[in-house]
Amino acid sequence: MGTDDISAELTRNTKNAPPELLTRVFFFICAALSVVTTASIVVLLVSEAAKFFSVTAPLVGFAGETVSMVDFLTGTTWQVGSGEYGVLALVSATILITVGAGVISIPLGVATAIYLSEYASTRARSILKPALEVLAGIPTVVYGFFALIYITPAIQTLLPDTGTFNLAAASTVVGIMIIPMVASISEDAMSAVPDELKQAGYGMGATKFDVSTGIVVPAALSGIFSSFILALSRAIGETMAVTVAAGSQANFLPPWDPTSYLEGALPMTAAMIQLLLSDITGGGLAYRSLFAIGLTLFVLTLTMNIISDVITQRYREEY
């Protein structure tokens, strides 16, 4: 073959041939779609919430009724009727539910993950894994009335002072709901621990317990931590179960006081549902408070995700 032939062959540009170009553009559009959607939601959230606060309203050229940002962030009374918008009343309920859900889901989820990755026989796994997936697939509203009908009466037999709507039952079901998330992400992290490390442990005469707790869990720690954060973000954003089980009364409860769990309260998501279902007029203050809560919620979960990323980066084991 002559020199000209090889040169023509080697310079053929396959990268911009029509089929290549078309598929590349198609996949780019698909990928860009989620970015565009997220960006538009954030823009909408921020621009509407800006009209709610007196500090930011002039910036967006809004002249209507507003609320002081300080009052919003530090107030503990949420009374839409009387124009009191203290978001702490809602945030406290959200925090209580999230902490309660974490107390239930973290130990159970990690224990489940250890069992699945280190102890379970193939048979046990084949039953447990699908069961966990079913748990994750139950509609959240079903969890809500499960809390109301079964868990609340159970708590009331132990602690008669418990209200019909209470945070204990709401936290319990949210906790159960996020167990599969903690378990499956933690298990993925544990399964990714190289077999050579476990072999080294067993070769030293380590028991299964030594290997699981002393080698596998520490090596998978970053993954386990991020499972906590992701699951807790999910708990913060959970809506239907808490709307049904936690009640509809905005009520500031001190998050440091365990007896708070016996009372009902209105977490942020449930408050948004309540606002949406009430006859708020479009453009009114109550309507705009919806966006203010939404933004607060978004900032909270975003912070959690950032923390998760930082933890994963910092505690990642290189092996």
Added chain:
Amino acid sequence: MSGDDGRTDGGTVDPTDDDLAIQTDVSASVQSRDQRVASTETVVRAENVNVFYNDAQALNDISLEIPENRVTAMIGPSGCGKSTFLRCINRMNDLIAAARVEGNLFLRNKNVYDDDVDPVALRRRVGMVFQTPNPFPKSIYENVAYGLEIQGVDGDYDEIVEESLRRAALWDEVKDQLHESGLDLSGGQQQRLCIARAIAPDPEVILMDEPASALDPVATSKIEDLIADLAEEYTVIIVTHNMQQAARISDKTAVFLTGGELVEFGDTDEVFKNPSSDRVEDYITGKFG
């Protein structure tokens, strides 16, 4: 030595069996290294060992005796069963669901496949070094102390860690970074760390599964020197597919050939100079494998 006390109820009648501690006594402490005398006593004895992975036979009727304080090399082509044999000694094959071991394999005078032997206790008396350096994602100190910790050994850990690192010819290189991660070391240093970790609980036998195959020539020669030193106090059994390595470092050589057969076992010099069969000669002179 405190470790020799209270272990006579271990389930065997022979008092010399105390050294073994392969019963479920997990609190056995480090035996004094000074008490060991160089001898040619048999430490590991295999009698008609067969191993199957499902229906495939990996080892075919292996019988051999491995002497104390010597380096015994297992050589042979890939898939000949030499690593499988090594893993029979500390029952690591138990971790593979498909593996089945038949026959008798004695550590000193106790058959490690007896029903009353706890594989965890057995592995505490048999150290193992793997093909790829596999330090734990912990500090250098914690890596070496790991065996002592899980066994609940009493004693001055600082001293045992230092001594083990010295024996593994690593002390001078790491003495100022004992509390840094073992993973920060080079491959050769990591492998010496794994050797220090294996010898810290003072095992009866050290098994090495191609310990230098993932290392560069300089690191390899350090490991080889180290193995020669270790044989002064330990019984070392090493699998290698590097025949020159076997010739350099071992006292005894076992040649396995495809099909899981042990075709030759004897003093290394003899095996390399006067192989008794043509098949072995073909293998060690490089005609195949």
